[in-house]
Amino acid sequence: MDNVDNLKHDIIREALKLTGVTQGVEVVYISDLPLRNTGLGSSSSLAVGVLNALYAYKNKKVGVKRLAEEACKIEIEILKRPIGKQDQYAAAFGGLNYIRFNKDESVEVKPIIFNKDLFHKFNRIFLIFYTGRVVKSGRILVEQKDKTSKNFSVLDEMVKFTKDFYWNLKKGKLDVVGDLLHRNWLHKQKLASQITNKTIDVYYEKAIKAGAAGGKILGSGGGGFLLLCCKPDDKFKIRKELLNLKEMPFKLETQGSEIIYKSN
Numbered sequence: 476m477d478n479v480d481n482l483k484h485d486i487i488r489e490a491l492k493l494t495g496v497t498q499g500v501e502v503v504y505i506s507d508l509p510l511r512n513t514g515l516g517s518s519s520s521l522a523v524g525v526l527n528a529l530y531a532y533k534n535k536k537v538g539v540k541r542l543a544e545e546a547c548k549i550e551i552e553i554l555k556r557p558i559g560k561q562d563q564y565a566a567a568f569g570g571l572n573y574i575r576f577n578k579d580e581s582v583e584v585k586p587i588i589f590n591k592d593l594f595h596k597f598n599r600i601f602l603i604f605y606t607g608r609v610v611k612s613g614r615i616l617v618e619q620k621d622k623t624s625k626n627f628s629v630l631d632e633m634v635k636f637t638k639d640f641y642w643n644l645k646k647g648k649l650d651v652v653g654d655l656l657h658r659n660w661l662h663k664q665k666l667a668s669q670i671t672n673k674t675i676d677v678y679y680e681k682a683i684k685a686g687a688a689g690g691k692i693l694g695s696g697g698g699g700f701l702l703l704c705c706k707p708d709d710k711f712k713i714r715k716e717l718l719n720l721k722e723m724p725f726k727l728e729t730q731g732s733e734i735i736y737k738s739n
Contacts, residue, residue: 479491479492479497479498480492485554486518486521486522486525486549486550486554487502487504487521487525489549489553489554490522490525490526490529490549491529493526493545493548493549494526494529494530494533495533496529496532496533500529500532502525502528504521504524504525506521513609513693513694513699513700514692514693514694514695514696514698514699514700515693515694515699515700516561516562516563516565516566516694518550518562519546519550519558519562519563519565519566520562520566520732522546522549522550522563522566523542523543523546523563523566523567523731523732524566524732526542526545526546526549527542527732527733527734528734531734531737539567539568539731539732540567540584542563542567542731542732543560543563543564543566543567543568543582546563546566546567547560547563550563557616557617557620558616559576560576560582561574561576564582564584565731566731566732567731567732568584568586568731569728569729569730569731569732570586570587570727570728570729570730570731571586571587571589571597571644571727572584572585572586572587573585573587573637573641585641587641587644587645589644589647593647593649594727594729596649597649597727598726598727599707600649600652600653600704600705600706600707601702601703601704601705601725602687602702602703602705602710602713602714602722603693603700603701603702603703603722603723603725604678604700604701604703604717604720604721604722604723605699605700605701605720605721605722605723606674606675606678606692606698606699606700606701606720607698607720607721608674608675608697608698608699609698609699614669615667615669615670615695615696615697616667616695618667618668618669619666619667619695622666622667626665626666629662629665629666630666632662633659633662633663636655636658636659636662637659639651639655640652640655643655652688652689652704653687653688653689653690653704653705654688654689655689656688656689656690656691656702656704657683657688657689657690658689659691660679660689660690660691660692663691663696664696667695667696669696669697670692670695670696670697671692671696671697672697675692675697675698675701678701678717678720679701681716681717682701682703682705682713682716682717684716685709685712685713685715685716686705686706686709686712686713687703687704687705687709687713688704688705688706689703689704690702690703690704700723701720
C-alpha cells in the first residue's frame with residue numbers, strides 16, 4: 476500500500492503513523508479473542524503490542540509508560556473512542572496493579588507484588604465464562620459518562636472498594652476479594668441501564684448459589700465475559716451450574732507487552 480492513510484484497520488494505521496513506520500513492513504496479528512466488545516481490553520492490548528513491535532523494528536527502546544500513553548492517544552484522542560485508560564496501562568505494565576487516574580490526566584501505577592505461594596492461590600480463586608453475548612460498549616460508556624454527576628456518590632463508593640481491594644491484597648487477604656467484587660458489581664449496575672440484563676443476572680445468581688463469593692461482567696457490561704471469585708473447592712459446582720457457558724482458562728500475566736523474537 477502506497478499511502479498508510481488508506482489502511483482500513485484504524486489502530487494499526489494510527490500506530491504506523493505515530494511511530495513513523497509507513498512503508499516496508501507487513502503487520503500480522505493473531506488473537507485468541509475478538510478484538511472488540513469482549514470487555515477484556517483486547518483492542519488496547521493490540522494498540523500497545525503493535526506500538527511495541529514497531530518501535531522494536533526501529534531499534535528504539537520505549538518504556539511501558541510511553542507505550543501506555545501512546546496507546547491512549549491513539550484510541551482516545553485520535554480515534555475518539557469513549558473509553559478509559561485502564562486497559563492500555565494494564566497491557567503495557569502487566570501483572571496486578573493499583574492504578575490511579577488523576578484530575579490533571581497523570582497516571583500512577585503501583586504494582587502489587589505477591590510471593591510465589593500467594594500468586595498461585597490468587598490464580599486459583601477465579602473463573603471466567605463467556606456469556607455468548609457481545610455488546611457494543613460505546614452506548615453504555617456514553618450513558619455512563621452523561622450520568623457521571625448524578626452517579627458521583629456511587630463512583631465514590633466504588634473508589635473506596637478499589638482502595639480496600641488494594642490494601643487487602645497487599646496484606647495477602649484473599650478471602651475478602653469475592654465480597655468486594657460483589658459489592659462493586661452491585662454499584663456498577665447503577666451507572667447505566669444496559670450494564671446488566673436478565674440473562675446475565677440469571678447466570679450470576681446461579682454462580683452465587685453454587686458457591687461463588689462474587690464477580691462481575693468485565694469491561695463496560697451488557698455481555699462479554701463473566702468473572703467469578705470462589706474457593707477452589709467450589710469450582711466444580713459452579714461449572715456444573717454454568718455448563719452452557721464456555722469457560723476461558725486463564726492466569727495472571729506478570730509481564731506486560733513483550734518482544735519475544737527479533738531478527739536483527
